[in-house]
Amino acid sequence: MVIAIIGILAAMLLPALARAKESARRVRCMDNLKQLELALKVYVDENRNLLPPRSDVVRWPQDLLNVYRSTNLLACPTDLVRGIPPANDGASDPKYVADNAWRSYMMNGWNDVFSAAFNSGAQYSMKEPAILKPSETVIWGEKRHAATDYWMDLLEASDNLIDKIQHGTHSNYLKPTRSGGANFACADGGVRFLKFGRSVHPVNWWCVSDADRLRYALPIASLEP
Numbered sequence: 001m002v003i004a005i006i007g008i009l010a011a012m013l014l015p016a017l018a019r020a021k022e023s024a025r026r027v028r029c030m031d032n033l034k035q036l037e038l039a040l041k042v043y044v045d046e047n048r049n050l051l052p053p054r055s056d057v058v059r060w061p062q063d064l065l066n067v068y069r070s071t072n073l074l075a076c077p078t079d080l081v082r083g084i085p086p087a088n089d090g091a092s093d094p095k096y097v098a099d100n101a102w103r104s105y106m107m108n109g110w111n112d113v114f115s116a117a118f119n120s121g122a123q124y125s126m127k128e129p130a131i132l133k134p135s136e137t138v139i140w141g142e143k144r145h146a147a148t149d150y151w152m153d154l155l156e157a158s159d160n161l162i163d164k165i166q167h168g169t170h171s172n173y174l175k176p177t178r179s180g181g182a183n184f185a186c187a188d189g190g191v192r193f194l195k196f197g198r199s200v201h202p203v204n205w206w207c208v209s210d211a212d213r214l215r216y217a218l219p220i221a222s223l224e225p
Contacts, residue, residue: 002026025077026170026183026193032073033084033105033140033185035110039067040139050125051139051207052107054118059091059150060107061106071101076183077086079104079145086148099150105185106164112212116164118155131208134187138205142169152206154216167195168225176225194221197223 043064044051052063061074062178079085084102091099110116110126117124119133131137141152147164154160170193171180181195184205197220 008161014057018118022078022170022172022174022207024158025081028169029076029078029142030160030183030191030193032076033072033183035068036064036105036140037185037189038190039064040149042067044128045208051110051128053125054099054125054151055123056125057092058096058101060097061101061103061150066100070122071098074098074101074103074168075103076104076169079142082145085143085145093153100221104142105140105148106152106160107140108138108206112151112209112216118153121149122198128187130185132210133208133213135190136205137187137208138184139187141165141187141206142166142184154168154206161204161206161216162223166225167199167223178220178225196220196225214222 017176040051054059062070065071075085080102085104096101098102108126110124111118113126113130114124137151143149143164144166149160149164152165158164165182166176167182168176168178168180169182171177173179178196181193181198183191184192184199184206186189197218200216200218200223202217204216204218205213207213207216
């Protein structure tokens with residue numbers, strides 16, 4: 001009888017404990033992104049208001065490393081629970097330590113603003129003052145565990161917002177779900193937890209102009225957890 005009661009109590013308490021642990025991991029993930037936001041602010045102030053260049057040689061983790069220092073900030077605790085995330089998408093050189101580190105985040109590639117440069121393969125940089133709605137424009141989002149990309153490229157052949165960005169990373173079910181949400185670092189320096197699909201519907205927070213925010217908005221039904 002006592003064993004049965006203990007079993008019932010365990011069945012009631014363990015899910016609550018698991019949810020509490022996931023809530024703590026989500027907060028730590030937000031803290032990681034806040035630290036990256038601070039590093040970005042220092043970088044922008046020292047580089048004529050320019051964000052790290054959208055480059056396939058030296059990527060943003062390496063560009064910002066001298067400011068944030070610890071590559072531990074690149075990995076979300078929830079993502080690590082699911083295993084070691086792929087480190088890179090062919091980092092150009094082993095000496096770029098941060099580009100080869102475990103990573104859970106993708107940075108906005110600003111393809112909507114620099115479509116010609118992106119399509120030609122040229123390197124370009126977004127100017128911080130050119131971001132019209134900083135509190136509702138994403139700088140970093142959480143990627144799918146298996147995704148290896150550094151940049152969220154809106155104009156890439158495969159749809160990064162569907163195939164690469166994880167919209168339901170954090171949930172009460174301890175796996176990505178439509179009832180969950182994800183952390184997003186925005187251009188105003190804030191980090192926001194957005195419910196599933198909120199970053200792309202009814203407007204797309206990865207775009208700059210009002211026209212593109214509507215043009216590239218996605219129906220929530222098109223997204224996978």
